Amino acid sequence: MLWACILLPQLALDGALRRHPDPDAPLALVTGPAQRRVLRAVTAAAKAAGLRAGQSLGAAQALCSRFAAVEYDPAEVERWHDFLAAWAYRYSSLVSRTMPSTLVLEVGASFKLFGPWPRLEAQLRAELAELGFRHRIVLAPNPYAARVLANAHDGLAVTDPAPMQHALGHLPVERSGLAPEVATSLRRMGLRKLRQVFALPRAALTRRVGVEALKHLDRLRGELSTPLQYYQPPDSFQSRIELNFDVESSQALLFPLRRLTGDLAAFLAGRDGGVQRFTLVLEHERCADTEVTIGLLAPERDPSMLFELARGRLEQARVPAPVRGVQLIAHELPAFVPAGRDLFDARPQQAVPWEQLRERLRARLGDDAVHGLAVRADHRPERAWQTASESRHPVQPPPLPRPGWLLPKPVPLRDHRLRVLTGPERIETGWWDLEVRRDYYLVETSLGQRAWAFRPAGDRADAAGGFMLHGWFA
Structure with a gap:
């Protein structure tokens, strides 16, 4: 078995940036009690303005008066972790998210479908970059070794146990995943690399680092079998974006709408399904929420199509008050069967398939404006036809x-x-x-x-x- 480790070093910050309309503007995650607010993480633009992680909020505001301060929410980080696990489920049925800010997936069985590791790695990186998440990726025969190697490497691929042991031996003890106090103790003993730790007698090593640290080292070398807990995708999708200001125009909702429909499409691709009905919930401050339902005649999962359909329905919706937040909820997630295509497509380059055109017309003109024709059991020409939606039993022409x-x-x-x-x-x-x-x-x-x-x-x-x-x- 071969395990790919995807380390997400800035998961919380990347999640906040995805929902910010201007990713190049200074942004910082803020945490701590009300009396001591500090910056937990900052973007590159915020760093250029003099902001640093660990800085007090007051000092940061004195240095830079214009930066977006977003509250750090551990529950939001878990939701992003789940979202990326659902995305990774497309590439492997064995996906684990038990390690913080990390995805581990078995990819050895996926090479027949997605090609060799360099091609699969490039595809993973391209999709993560499109989703907006920074990452490091390492391949190893052991999932725990892959995770530790990702602390010091990006792009490393070892497929045999011997090279894996060699790569582990060159790791500094500070990056080996050991507890900080254990790593500090080993350095004081003059043990700076893992190969020096591995060379110690087992009894002496147990006395120096303890039983738990010894188990961790055994897991790295594959000598202690520790099963992983595997992720199972849910049967529904729900995501929410909270807006920083009141929005009164549907055009201003297009950015969060594109993000939500893109996340829905990535979730559907991970579980190899489609969506036939989903709901946009527009949250208001002083009145009931507005619900905009988007129904499709057949399951779809193309992100651009989902966005166009939701946009068309949203432009026709009557919104009674400014919008403070947007939710996308999808419970009907049937199996997805791609439409058949000819080997030599004779359609012009700018033409769209009939299925997409039909859904776009329904979104723009209404559900009852586009329909098919069927035969009715009546000899009179005026009564011999009906819309396809009214037909319950097939009738011979x-x-x-x-x-x-x-x-x-x-x-x-x-x-x-x-x-x-x-x-x-x-x-x-x-x-x-x-x-x-x-x-x-x-x-x-x-x-x-x-x-x-x-x-x-x-x-x-x-x-x-x-x-x-x-x-x-x-």
């Missing part, structure tokens, strides 16, 4: 030809050179609500057009009075 273009009302067909091709076909029914007694003919006009026309039942085709035009054939 009539055996005789019917025009593709049926006029709303019959009109006189004024042409002195009509030629009757077929007919008559008598339709006589509807005595209970709209009685029809007609003889229909397929005729050709002097211009070569084929029409569907009728006369009163019993009249000859050459009788005076002419035909009534009811439809055109293509």
Whole structure:
């Protein structure tokens, strides 16, 4: 087995940056009691302005008057950890998030699907960069060794136990994952590298570092089997972005909306599913929340499509008050089956598939504005068609030809050179609500057009009075 360790050194800060509209502006995470507020982490722009982690909030405000202060929330960090575990589940069914700010996944079985490790590593890095999370990645035969090696390396890949032991031996004791007091004690003894610690007799090592530290060293070398707890993706998705100011325009909600739909798409890709219905909850301060429901005819998970559909519904929603927060909730997550595509796609480059066009039209025009057609069990032309959503039982179309273009009302067909091709076909029914007694003919006009026309039942085709035009054939 081969284990990839993804270390997320700035998980809390990256999570806050993803929800900030200007990632280049100075931002700091703030923690501590009200009497002693300190900066826990700062961005590169904040560092350039003189801010440092551990600095008091008052001193930071004296140095830089314009920086965003975001409250550090451990629960929010756990939510981001869960989100990235759901994303990683796409690449392996064995994903563990038990180590803080770390994902460990078994990838040896994934090479057949995603290609060799360099290709899979590049894909992992590209998607993490797109999601906005800084990271370090290490590959090793042991998950605990991979985690410790990530403290000092990025991009290291060892696939055999012997090179792994060699790489572990070169680690400083401070980066070996041992408790700080144990690492300090070993350095005072003159033991600076792990290979020096590994060379000590076991009994003497136990007396010097203790039983727990010895177990940790055994896990690194694979001599102590410690099973991991594996992540299982939930059956629903829920995410929330709190806004720093009142928003009254739907255009100002596009940034959080894009983030939320992008996170939903990443979650769906991880569990290999789609979404058929989700809800946007717009939070207000002094009135009830506004719910905007987005329903799809088929499961989807493309981030751009989800964003466009949500945007179209949001622009039509009536918002009674300024928005202070946005939630995205999705409970209907059915299996996703990609649409079939031809090997040589004949569509123009800018054209979109019919499924996406249909959903965009429904989002813009409403659910009832776009529908299909189906046959109804009625001989009268005016009643022979219905919308596809109304059809409950399949009905066979009539055996005789019917025009593709049926006029709303019959009109006189004024042409002195009509030629009757077929007919008559008598339709006589509807005595209970709209009685029809007609003889229909397929005729050709002097211009070569084929029409569907009728006369009163019993009249000859050459009788005076002419035909009534009811439809055109293509």
